[in-house]
Amino acid sequence: MTKKVIVTGGAGFIGSHVCDMYVAEGYDVLCVDDLSSGKLENIEQLRMKNNFHFVHADITDKERMMRLFARFKPDMVNHHAAQKSVAASLEDPNHDLNINGKGLLVLLSCIQKHPIDNFIYVSSGGALSKEISSNEKSKEEDRPQLISPYAITKYAGEKYLAVYSQLFQFDYTVLRYANVFGPRQIPDGECGVIPIFARNVLDDKISTLMTYPDMPRGCTRDYVYVSDVAEANRLASHNPANTVINIGSGKEVAILDIYEAILEAFGKEIAITISGPRLGDVKRSVLLNDRAKEVWDWTPKISLEEGLGVLAANM
Ligand SMILES: NC(=O)c1ccc[n+]([C@@H]2O[C@H](COP(=O)([O-])OP(=O)(O)OC[C@H]3O[C@@H](n4cnc5c(N)ncnc54)[C@H](O)[C@@H]3O)[C@@H](O)[C@H]2O)c1
Incomplete structure (x- = not known):
């Protein structure tokens, strides 16, 4: 049966490549984006496809999101929508908390009412790095430095996912991206x-x-090309890891x-x-990518x- 996935932030830079991947893989895709930084031109080609739908909506709008979940009945959520800037999070931590914190909680309350099988949550390997010494790489189990509101909200999101996946019985993967380009x-x-x-x-x-x-x-920093990131999303969709996975080059x-x-x-x-x-x-910041290799045999293909x-x- 065709799998249905909601991609939040799907009109953004990375989210639109993830939507490309899902559409090519035959998923039924609902892209939810408020276009605050995303662009319709990123998903222009997809909008001609039968298995792609776009809704202009804000993920913090709980009633609207509940209606979308009730109508679309997703099997999966792939959560890319975010306030993504460290600097902006310092300037306006309330805004950061609203999108990255409340936005996630809205999605989690939607899936309590409309259960799903799998949740992919996007986090930041760079912002969540611990202070590393030379020749050291950040590991998933390290204690992060948490020196910006953005790092705090992303880390809190990881923890919410781990708890809610147990409470409400769904699989999940936290993808901690390096700097994607x-x-x-x-x-x-x-x-x-x-x-x-x-x-x-x-x-x-x-x-x-x-x-x-x-x-x-x-x-x-550690730089990873966006097609390698889309591939990690494909793997997390087929084979959820139920843990945090670094997605970086290791360089x-x-x-x-x-x-x-x-x-x-x-x-x-x-x-x-x-x-x-x-x-x-x-x-x-540089990420150890051994876990992605062990769990999915994922390694970056593009230098x-x-x-x-x-x-x-x-x-
Ligand atoms: N770019 C990177 O290198 C990088 C690294 C680590 C993590 N991330 C994470 O990856 C994700 C995508 O980042 P990106 O670089 O593609 O940024 P982006 O700004 O291109 O994408 C974010 C998308 O979310 C949408 N959005 C924001 N707030 C929303 C809301 N309230 N409701 C609905 N949609 C909303 C934006 O319009 C945009 O399309 C983010 O979660 C970001 O924190 C990115």
Whole structure:
């Protein structure tokens, strides 16, 4: 029988690639998005398909969401909708709590009334990193630093999922993404460094590098290409892990290395301005991806250089 999945945030950067995957796999897909950062053009092709439906709705609107669940009767929820910026969460923690906290609770109350089999919750490996020493990688069981409201709400969401899955008998997977990059990413938010640099380089504009005195090449991050992330969602849909799984490359890359790789991909030479660190940012982040390999045999297929090459060719 055809599986029905609600994808929240499905018109966003990552969510739209996840919708592409579900439609190609033959799922019946209901994409729920308030278009606060998502775009209809991301799902334009999908809207011609019979197994894809779009509803413009806010996940914090409980009555509306209850009606959608009652009508669509999903087997699965794939929750990508979020306030996704560390900086914005510091500026407006209430907004962050409303979308990331209340939004999740609304979905959990919908599935109490309309039971599902499987819930995929998207979290952040970068924001939830612990303070790692050199050569160390973040493991799923580490105690996170929790130095921003965004990290707190994402972590709380992981814990809600673990408890509610037991109480209401459904399978779940928490996917902790590294910094995801690829087509349709917009230059904003938590993980926008690649599109921000790429846009600046294309427009011959000078970019800014935020550094710490002991990290002159900037913070480090782990970058994973969006098609590899969509594949992890496919695997979590078929074979829920009932635990947290890191989805990253396992490679630690400094922001200045990213900038240089982008210059290389675009064949340009533009200087960069140095500035101080940004509040709430984890200094170093790289994810151990052994669990994804063990549970699903998942490993990233697209390297940073390959991914940047695709972006450069399409901008
Ligand atoms: N981009 C990354 O590198 C990265 C890394 C770690 C985790 N994440 C997580 O992945 C998810 C998707 O992020 P993204 O980078 O694709 O961002 P995005 O902004 O492109 O996607 C978020 C989507 O959620 C929608 N949305 C926001 N609030 C909503 C609401 N109240 N009701 C309905 N829809 C709402 C937005 O319109 C947008 O389409 C988020 O949960 C984010 O925290 C992203």
